[in-house]
Amino acid sequence: MSAGVDRQSGRPRDPEIGAKVLLAAQRVYIRAGRAGFTFEAIAREAGVGKPAIYRRWSSAEELMRDVLGSHVLVPAHRSDSGIREQLFEIALATLRLVQSEQGTFILRVSAERQTQPELFDRYFDRLREVIHTQNRDLVEQAVRRGELAGDCDPDALLLSITGAMLVGALMGFAPDPAVAPAAAAQFCRAAVDQTLAGVLSDAPSSHNG
Known part of the structure; x- marks a missing residue:
């Protein structure tokens, strides 16, 4: 209403x-x-x-x-300095969401999704469309620019990073950005660097992100 x-x-x-x-x-x-x-x-x-x-x-x-x-799901403005910095921002935003009250709500909804599938499925469709699909566009643009290898799988790359944030928070490996912002940023950068190690293009790029 x-x-x-x-x-x-x-x-x-x-x-x-x-x-x-x-x-x-x-x-x-x-x-x-x-x-x-x-x-x-x-x-x-x-x-x-x-x-x-x-x-x-x-x-x-x-x-x-x-x-x-x-729930406000529109991602914050992404840096235009290169895919590494963009992925760092995605990782940090994901970690903030997971460790927020809204993130806890999303996890509870996920666990009970079958109780109201029509209502909750629509919510997750929106979640994917607003967050994952827009982030995938950033990865695809980086592939076209030559920052990432041509055979890079955008979905797998993003899920490697966002999944690391989710599991890291659930298992207590990831610092809470609200409590330890510097440590959380370091955790996110390490995850991004490790993930990017296998998909960076050998071609020269104008972005140094």
Whole structure:
């Protein structure tokens, strides 16, 4: 449901309450999953009355759809200094996401994806389209420029880096960028350098990234 007007009364919505409920809903889902995703639990987490939620959303599924839609997935501006620096930025952005509250939510959704396949599959389609597909374009451009070998597989290259961030965070190898930014940056650069070692082109390039 689009923001703006109270569903039952026609009164203008309070945007602060709406944002507070969306954040509370995300946190409830992280803790309790789909089984515990109830208006009562969300109202308690948000510190609002249940009527404030019922006025805005007709069902838990509708509220979940708005939680998913509230996630900002558009990647930050990428450096134009070369593929190495671009991949470093991708690695660091991935590590920040994985170790954020939103990242924890995504992992929980992934684990329970089968409970609402139509809703959650659409979310992951959007996740791939906005993040992975755009990043793949950067790798393909680097291949065309001659920075990377012609037989470089863009998907495999990106998954090697983003997968390293995910596994590194889950297993405790990757520093948290919010706590140790310098160490996190070093971890990301090492992963990128190791991955690029086998796919750099021997042809001269104008980019020194």
